[in-house]
Amino acid sequence: MLRHKTWTLVVLAFFALVVLPGVVSAADEKVVRIGAMYPMTGRAGLYGLDSVAAAEMAVDEVNAKGGAAGYKLDIVFTDSKAKPAYAVRVAKRYITEDDVHFLFGVVSSGVGLAVTEVSKQYKTIFIGTDHASTRLTADSLQPYYFRVSNNTFQSMAAGALYLKEIKASKPWETIAFIGPDYAYGHSQWNELRFCLDRFGVEYKVVGEYWPKIFAPDYTPYITSIINDKPDILVAGFWGGDTVAFIKQAKPYGLFDKMLYFHPDAGGNYELMSAMGDELPLGLVLSARHHDNWPDTAQNQAFVAEFKKRTGRYPTYAAEGAYAGIYAIANAVEKVGNPDDTEALVKALEGIKMQLPEDPEGFTSYIDPDTHQVVQMQAIGVTVENKDFPPATRMLDHWKIYKAEDIMPPKGYTEAKSTK
Amino acid sequence: MDFSFFLSQLISGLTMATLLFLVASGLTLIFGVANVFNFAHGSFYMVGAYLGYQFIGVWQFNFWLGLIVAGLGAGILGILAESLFLRRIYGRSEEGGFQILLTYCFILLIDDLVKIVWGTEYKSISRPPGFTGAVQFAGVTIPSYNLAIIVIGLLVVFLSWWVLMKTRPGRITRAFAVDREILGVLGVNVPLTMTLVFGIATGLGGMTGALAAPLRSVTPGAGIEVIIDSLIVVVLGGMGNFWGAWLGALLLGEVNAFAVAFVPKWATLFSYLVMVVTLIFKPEGLFAPRKVRKI
Numbered sequence: 001m002l003r004h005k006t007w008t009l010v011v012l013a014f015f016a017l018v019v020l021p022g023v024v025s026a027a028d029e030k031v032v033r034i035g036a037m038y039p040m041t042g043r044a045g046l047y048g049l050d051s052v053a054a055a056e057m058a059v060d061e062v063n064a065k066g067g068a069a070g071y072k073l074d075i076v077f078t079d080s081k082a083k084p085a086y087a088v089r090v091a092k093r094y095i096t097e098d099d100v101h102f103l104f105g106v107v108s109s110g111v112g113l114a115v116t117e118v119s120k121q122y123k124t125i126f127i128g129t130d131h132a133s134t135r136l137t138a139d140s141l142q143p144y145y146f147r148v149s150n151n152t153f154q155s156m157a158a159g160a161l162y163l164k165e166i167k168a169s170k171p172w173e174t175i176a177f178i179g180p181d182y183a184y185g186h187s188q189w190n191e192l193r194f195c196l197d198r199f200g201v202e203y204k205v206v207g208e209y210w211p212k213i214f215a216p217d218y219t220p221y222i223t224s225i226i227n228d229k230p231d232i233l234v235a236g237f238w239g240g241d242t243v244a245f246i247k248q249a250k251p252y253g254l255f256d257k258m259l260y261f262h263p264d265a266g267g268n269y270e271l272m273s274a275m276g277d278e279l280p281l282g283l284v285l286s287a288r289h290h291d292n293w294p295d296t297a298q299n300q301a302f303v304a305e306f307k308k309r310t311g312r313y314p315t316y317a318a319e320g321a322y323a324g325i326y327a328i329a330n331a332v333e334k335v336g337n338p339d340d341t342e343a344l345v346k347a348l349e350g351i352k353m354q355l356p357e358d359p360e361g362f363t364s365y366i367d368p369d370t371h372q373v374v375q376m377q378a379i380g381v382t383v384e385n386k387d388f389p390p391a392t393r394m395l396d397h398w399k400i401y402k403a404e405d406i407m408p409p410k411g412y413t414e415a416k417s418t419k
Numbered sequence: 420m421d422f423s424f425f426l427s428q429l430i431s432g433l434t435m436a437t438l439l440f441l442v443a444s445g446l447t448l449i450f451g452v453a454n455v456f457n458f459a460h461g462s463f464y465m466v467g468a469y470l471g472y473q474f475i476g477v478w479q480f481n482f483w484l485g486l487i488v489a490g491l492g493a494g495i496l497g498i499l500a501e502s503l504f505l506r507r508i509y510g511r512s513e514e515g516g517f518q519i520l521l522t523y524c525f526i527l528l529i530d531d532l533v534k535i536v537w538g539t540e541y542k543s544i545s546r547p548p549g550f551t552g553a554v555q556f557a558g559v560t561i562p563s564y565n566l567a568i569i570v571i572g573l574l575v576v577f578l579s580w581w582v583l584m585k586t587r588p589g590r591i592t593r594a595f596a597v598d599r600e601i602l603g604v605l606g607v608n609v610p611l612t613m614t615l616v617f618g619i620a621t622g623l624g625g626m627t628g629a630l631a632a633p634l635r636s637v638t639p640g641a642g643i644e645v646i647i648d649s650l651i652v653v654v655l656g657g658m659g660n661f662w663g664a665w666l667g668a669l670l671l672g673e674v675n676a677f678a679v680a681f682v683p684k685w686a687t688l689f690s691y692l693v694m695v696v697t698l699i700f701k702p703e704g705l706f707a708p709r710k711v712r713k714i
Contacts, residue, residue, distance in 0.1 A: 042640035046539040212687045214644040219431040220676035240636030251553045251562030274541035
């Protein structure tokens with residue numbers, strides 16, 4: 001009898017001491033919970049799906065190495081539908097029900113500006129991966145927001161330096177702009193002129209055009225731009241609008257009459273992949289990440305692995321999401337846990353990430369003052385290149401701009417560039 | 420403004436107007452005949468663009484044949500949508516509300532469908548051989564493909580006029596807009612006619628999608644923006660008025676072309692302004708014929 005009782009006690013003790021704590025700890029296993037929001041349908045769907053694939057890729061890499069400070073990364077994705085009000089509901093649900101440590105993602109700046117308010121209110125860190133409005137890291141900056149991709153100011157500052165440089169070899173005087181009629185288009189044009197003024201470049205504006213976003217037809221704009229005879233045409237489109245504009249402008253000979261200059265989203269791989277041989281040579285374009293620059297082992301591996309997972313080459317949105325996961329992993333590693341938000345904020349300020357878009361000898365880092373990632377920017381010219389099918393043109397003849405030279409001046413707000 | 424610039428804006432406006440008309444004509448036809456406001460008309464346009472990409476871009480069909488096949492494909496999809504779904508809500512009380520909900524569902528379904536089949540990357544079709552360049556006329560550059568679109572638009576206008584005015588099916592279609600019940604009593608197969616008209620209208624939309632694809636990007640969501648402009652055209656011309664749609668498209672295209680030239684900052688405003696003014700002062704449409712009172 002006694003023996004039997006002893007056994008029972010032993011078994012109970014075993015459960016109490018070994019199995020139960022195991023069950024309990026399985027419930028709160030050491031994980032970093034990340035709540036991601038990306039558009040997965042409509043026009044921006046490709047950016048969303050590329051972001052999801054690249055974020056998963058980075059999560060797998062980090063977890064394969066044992067996670068961050070022993071914590072596994074656990075990311076969930078929800079379709080933001082590119083609608084601010086909807087994304088706000090998702091973000092609140094992530095925080096209050098799923099208890100996430102980080103909000104993550106967002107392609108549209110409009111959605112970004114809405115989600116950053118939720119992040120501020122609930123004191124939950126929001127890692128912005130692919131929305132470009134400078135406002136988020138200037139006028140609307142709050143302590144819990146960090147952005148890991150370039151904003152439009154950085155693209156436009158690099159663009160202004162490029163335009164300054166080519167004055168020597170190809171004197172130009174007049175400039176015209178066409179871009180979508182919403183914050184993204186207007187910011188680019190304001191920031192470009194702000195930077196041209198700042199760098200002492202002389203120019204005369206001969207035309208400004210604001211078609212609505214996703215406008216299907218640009219023909220009247222094209223004939224009017226040709227009539228303005230600018231030396232430089234600056235374009236501020238993204239996605240399919242760039243494709244439509246270039247296709248419609250080509251038979252008019254627009255690209256022989258002026259330099260087409262598109263420094264924020266013009267160099268995105270989706271354009272090359274969509275247009276094939278129809279993409280004119282000699283366009284000056286850039287983007288936040290290039291599949292063929294820099295020519296480093298890390299960038300090549302990133303592009304190849306993405307291709308292996310999805311069957312396509314990445315657009316720049318992918319690298320932003322990839323960067324975001326490494327920002328989180330590095331910060332958690334530094335702090336030792338994902339729960340101390342204030343310590344994580346401190347850790348993220350100035351955090352370094354070695355990214356695919358970093359050339360030899362440079363490491364991206366987050367500026368402690370503006371919470372904006374500091375990165376190099378490369379502007380290239382379209383040339384024939386069949387290494388990334390279905391594209392038959394890629395960028396080359398790069399001009400590289402140092403990260404520190406293209407940051408907004410201290411205390412910059414968007415209001416300051418508005419004319 | 421010199422004459423050649425004036426002429427080049429005029430032709431730009433005409434190109435834009437033709438594509439607007441080709442989309443809007445199907446929309447207004449369905450509205451006029453079947454009294455259905457097909458929100459998803461733009462989605463059939465998008466399906467046509469994707470089918471055009473599949474046949475012309477991937478399977479290397481002859482371009483013009485590809486246009487027709489794309490139109491047929493979109494038309495068949497339209498026939499399925501009408502006979503399987505829309506038909507079930509005709510004549511219900513609150514039919515209007517159901518129409519909006521149902522056709523809006525089509526937009527979502529078709530958008531996801533093309534994403535599953537073709538993915539989210541932008542697709543593109545090249546202009547057909549012989550139409551990649553431009554012709555010079557009185558100092559004006561006109562891309563030859565734009566010229567082809569204008570000609571096709573005129574052909575569609577003429578052909579529709581002939582069918583609607585000179586043939587028996589055309590007369591039945593027009594009679595439909597006046598009184599469906601009487602036609603049924605006279606022995607016309609009403610449901611079949613509705614289905615066919617729906618198929619022709621969506622087929623026209625699909626063909627336009629493929630026709631416009633060499634100038635635009637083929638992408639999920641491409642149907643949404645054409646529907647807005649088409650709606651303006653339909654309202655300008657008078658809901659359900661086929662010829663009105665043509666004139667409405669011309670007006671909208673030219674207003675936009677010259678607004679871009681003179682007041683580029685406010686160009687988009689003008690298309691809406693024209694619509695608002697029309698709705699206030701002539702809500703039956705600028706080109707609506709005098710109303711015949713029904714007894």
